[in-house]
Amino acid sequence: MDKLEFKAFFYAIGDYSRFSILSSLAKRDLNVSEIVVITGIEQSNVSHHMHCLLNCGFVNVRKEGKERIYAINAMVKQTVNNIMNHIDAYKKQIISCDIADKEYISKMIR
Amino acid sequence: MDKLEFKAFFYAIGDYSRFSILSSLAKRDLNVSEIVVITGIEQSNVSHHMHCLLNCGFVNVRKEGKERIYAINAMVKQTVNNIMNHIDAYKKQIISCDIADKEYISKMIR
DNA sequence: ATAATATATGAATAGCCAATCATATTTATA
DNA sequence: TATAAATATGATTGGCTATTCATATATTAT
Numbered sequence: 580m581d582k583l584e585f586k587a588f589f590y591a592i593g594d595y596s597r598f599s600i601l602s603s604l605a606k607r608d609l610n611v612s613e614i615v616v617i618t619g620i621e622q623s624n625v626s627h628h629m630h631c632l633l634n635c636g637f638v639n640v641r642k643e644g645k646e647r648i649y650a651i652n653a654m655v656k657q658t659v660n661n662i663m664n665h666i667d668a669y670k671k672q673i674i675s676c677d678i679a680d681k682e683y684i685s686k687m688i689r
Numbered sequence: 690m691d692k693l694e695f696k697a698f699f700y701a702i703g704d705y706s707r708f709s710i711l712s713s714l715a716k717r718d719l720n721v722s723e724i725v726v727i728t729g730i731e732q733s734n735v736s737h738h739m740h741c742l743l744n745c746g747f748v749n750v751r752k753e754g755k756e757r758i759y760a761i762n763a764m765v766k767q768t769v770n771n772i773m774n775h776i777d778a779y780k781k782q783i784i785s786c787d788i789a790d791k792e793y794i795s796k797m798i799r
Numbered sequence: 800a801t802a803a804t805a806t807a808t809g810a811a812t813a814g815c816c817a818a819t820c821a822t823a824t825t826t827a828t829a
Numbered sequence: 830t831a832t833a834a835a836t837a838t839g840a841t842t843g844g845c846t847a848t849t850c851a852t853a854t855a856t857t858a859t
Binding site for chain 1 (some may be wrong): 690691692694695696697698699705708709710745746762763765768771773775776778779780782783
Binding site (some may be wrong): 590594596620621623624627628640644645646 | 814817818820821825826827
């Protein structure tokens with residue numbers, strides 16, 4: 580496992596805003612304005628995130644008039660769905676974990 | 690998808706040192722000294738990471754004499770293996786991506 | 800009881816990055 | 830061509846966190 584690929588992968592997918600954008604794109608292609616409305620992330624911030632996702636090859640873009648329409652990469656779509664399932668399972672795990680120091684976790688999560 | 694669970698999950702699994710520890714534990718249970726040697730991470734740093742992984746329920750621990758032996762949670766083991774596969778596939782993707790701005794990526798990856 | 804080994808804890812720091820703000824660019828329309 | 834709409838870019842900053850260092854605790858052996 581190469582560190583560079585690991586970092587690039589988790590940098591792109593491990594941010595909540597970017598993951599939200601990806602999970603929205605997993606349903607259907609969206610232009611920037613739609614992403615802004617759906618995710619609630621401010622426009623220029625969305626653009627920065629799209630730059631990142633483009634550069635990582637996680638999404639592709641096409642132009643239609645004034646709009647730019649983003650589409651998720653097929654493999655990334657699968658990955659996003661897998662991870663959502665894992666996190667859903669993790670939810671039960673972390674709640675039932677008898678070792679978990681709730682205070683530590685809530686601090687960490689902030 | 691809840692933000693707290695997302696953050697907790699990626700916080701724990703998205704760090705290269707912690708992921709390295711988890712992927713070592715995916716092969717067999719290890720005590721701290723073994724983790725230090727295998728991963729090359731300094732001892733007190735390993736302890737900090739194990740604290741995090743314990744609190745997240747990603748690993749369990751048992752005592753044997755002076756040693757503390759860590760074992761990976763079964764579901765986490767599966768997740769780690771899945772992600773390694775995804776990153777391996779991503780390697781090909783990022784290389785073949787015609788949009789990728791290599792300079793941006795190398796900067797981002799640092 | 801003292802030394803040695805294994806591991807954990809606490810505090811401090813330096814680097815990274817998401818969000819924000821201001822502004823630029825592109826395209827369409829009046 | 831001037832205005833509006835959609836999107837991108839650049840610079841700044843505040844918060845977070847991995848690492849490091851120093852030290853503490855626990856266990857075993859002499």
